[in-house]
Amino acid sequence: xxxxxxxxxxxxxxxxxxxxxxxxxxxxxxxxxxxxxxxxxxxxxxxxxxxxxxxxxxxxxxxxxxxxxxxxxxxxxxxxxxxxxxxxxxxxxxxxxxxxxxxxxxxxxxxxxxxxxxxxxxxxxxxxxxxxxxxxxxxxxxxxxxxxxxxxxxxxxxxxxxxxxxxxxxxxxxxxxxxxxxxxxxxxxxxxxxxxxxxxxxxxxxxxxxxxxxxxxxxxxxxxxxxxxxxxxxxxxxxxxxxxxxxxxxxxxxxxxxxxxxxxxxxxxxxxxxxxxxxxxxxxxxxxxxxxxxxxxxxxxxxxxxxxxxxxxxxxxxxxxxxxxxxxxxxxxxxxxxxxxxxxxxxxxxxxxxx
Numbered sequence: 001x002x003x004x005x006x007x008x009x010x011x012x013x014x015x016x017x018x019x020x021x022x023x024x025x026x027x028x029x030x031x032x033x034x035x036x037x038x039x040x041x042x043x044x045x046x047x048x049x050x051x052x053x054x055x056x057x058x059x060x061x062x063x064x065x066x067x068x069x070x071x072x073x074x075x076x077x078x079x080x081x082x083x084x085x086x087x088x089x090x091x092x093x094x095x096x097x098x099x100x101x102x103x104x105x106x107x108x109x110x111x112x113x114x115x116x117x118x119x120x121x122x123x124x125x126x127x128x129x130x131x132x133x134x135x136x137x138x139x140x141x142x143x144x145x146x147x148x149x150x151x152x153x154x155x156x157x158x159x160x161x162x163x164x165x166x167x168x169x170x171x172x173x174x175x176x177x178x179x180x181x182x183x184x185x186x187x188x189x190x191x192x193x194x195x196x197x198x199x200x201x202x203x204x205x206x207x208x209x210x211x212x213x214x215x216x217x218x219x220x221x222x223x224x225x226x227x228x229x230x231x232x233x234x235x236x237x238x239x240x241x242x243x244x245x246x247x248x249x250x251x252x253x254x255x256x257x258x259x260x261x262x263x264x265x266x267x268x269x270x271x272x273x274x275x276x277x278x279x280x281x282x283x284x285x286x287x288x289x290x291x292x293x294x295x296x297x298x299x300x301x302x303x304x305x306x307x308x309x310x311x312x313x314x315x316x317x318x319x320x321x322x323x324x325x326x327x328x329x330x331x332x333x334x335x336x337x338x339x340x341x342x343x344x345x346x347x348x349x350x351x352x353x354x355x
Contacts, residue, residue, distance in 0.1 A: 005294050005333060006188060007158040011349045012039050015152030026106035029144035030066035032151045032179075033096075036166055037063065040083065045161030049093065050122050051081040057124045069106045071098035080127040082118050087161030088186055088198050091117035097127045100140045107144035111137040113184075115196045115243060135247045137202045144179055151179070152351045156344060162186040163293050167337055169351035181337075183240070187278065187290035194244055194289055199278055201240040230254075230276070230297075230339070238281045242289055246282075250289065253277040254297045273298055273341055294343025298336050 017031040040046040041061075048061035053068035054077040062068055063081050072078040080097040092115050100108040116132030144151070156165040163186065168179035183201035190197035230239055230252045238249035254274045273296040278289045333346045 003296075003334060005343045007160070007163060007293050007343060009294070009343050009345045010043070010157050010159065011344045011347060012155040012157075013152075013349045013351075014039055014155060015351075016150045017152070018150045025144055027066055028151055029107040029179075030069040032144070032153060032168070033069065034063060034066065036153055036155065037081070037083065039155045040157075040164060040166075043155075043157045043161070043164075045087050045157065045164070046083050046085050049082045049084050049118065050120065050128055051079075052077075052122060052124050052127075053079055054124060057122055059120060066106070069098055071100055071104050071106055071108045073101065074099050075125055077124045080122065082122070082128060084117070085161060085164065085184065088184060089115040089196050091115050091131065092184075092198060093118055094184065094200075095127055095130075103142075105142070107142055109141060109143045110139055111202055113137055113200050113241070115198060133243065133246070135200070135241050135243065137200060137241065154349050154351065156342060158185075158293065165342065167351075183292075185293065187242070188293045190290035191287060194242065196243045197290060199240050199242050199250065199289075199292070240278060242278065242280065244280075244285055246285075248285060248289070249281045250278045251281055252297075253279050253288065276340075294334070296334075296341040297339050298341045 014035050015032065017028055017035055037048075041048060048063075050059050051057070051062045053062040053064075054070040054072070056062055061081070063079060069079045070077070078098050080095060082093055082095045084091075084093040086092060093113070095112045095114075095118060097110040097112070098106065098108060099110060112130070112134050114130040114132065114134045116130060118128040118130055120128065122128035150170075152169050154167045154169075156167075157163065164182070164184045166182040168181065180202060183199065185199060187194070187197040187199055238251040240250035240252075242248040242250050254276065276292040276295045276297060278292065280286050280289055334341050334343055335349075336342075
């Protein structure tokens with residue numbers, strides 16, 4: 001029997017995006033960001049409530065073309081945008097901002113999230129303030145530190161709007177960097193004490209450094225999700241954020257996949273998978289927080305890109321770029337991206353470009 005999906009999903013293939021006037025990283029990221037933002041809005045679950053393109057700010061979307069994204073010093077005219085999704089929480093909103101102390105590259109980005117909305121006080125020089133509590137996701141981060149000149153993406157959205165996932169891919173190869181995935185969503189079966197049951201993932205190793213190191217190294221076939229970084233990260237901030245009166249750093253549990261048994265195929269050809277379980281790494285607010293909707297860990301030996309190898313394990317390059325697993329809805333209802341197995345709509349979506 002296939003896995004029963006809890007959500008009904010839609011998948012959209014985006015890109016690939018190249019530089020507008022020249023193949024610079026900044027142009028590539030600006031075009032990619034705008035394409036993903038527009039696709040999120042097109043789902044009907046996200047809307048732009050305010051933005052600035054450095055020259056104009058207001059309660060509409062001024063981020064339309066790559067030149068609308070401008071990164072500058074704090075206090076100078078710069079770009080920012082706020083998107084909201086009330087399906088996740090009544091006031092849930094994400095603010096993206098382009099400021100950096102020394103750089104004017106479009107890929108330098110900050111990101112913040114709140115479940116209480118943003119005020120209408122943003123200007124060309126200052127982003128809007130949150131109505132209540134706010135969490136910082138990225139601070140002056142080079143979010144698109146790639147050596148390639150194009151990116152592609154896949155947007156996954158649940159039909160009720162409660163889950164949005166964006167996967168990015170550098171289309172020139174598996175070992176040359178990419179962007180960390182985005183997860184904005186509700187938790188499944190959240191613990192009763194959790195104040196607001198949302199979880200956000202944008203940068204799995206913290207808020208400093210460059211994102212092309214977001215999964216530690218190029219081992220095991222490129223910068224794609226590797227289970228050890230999600231479950232046993234040594235970074236104190238964890239890989240995700242939840243909220244319970246304050247920010248909760250979050251990592252993931254997956255005891256069923258530990259040890260060598262997780263890398264074996266059963267006699268009937270089946271493989272073992274495990275649900276992704278967020279748990280708090282806060283110093284005093286501890287415990288399992290729930291689980292992720294239609295998200296599982298897949299064994300290490302099944303997560304590599306075609307043509308790569310794992311030390312001590314041979315002939316394992318079976319994900320090129322996706323390895324589909326049957327679900328109750330479709331023979332291709334779930335697909336693997338690194339060590340993650342994600343619910344989808346069963347349509348064959350792949351990243352554009354070379355794999």
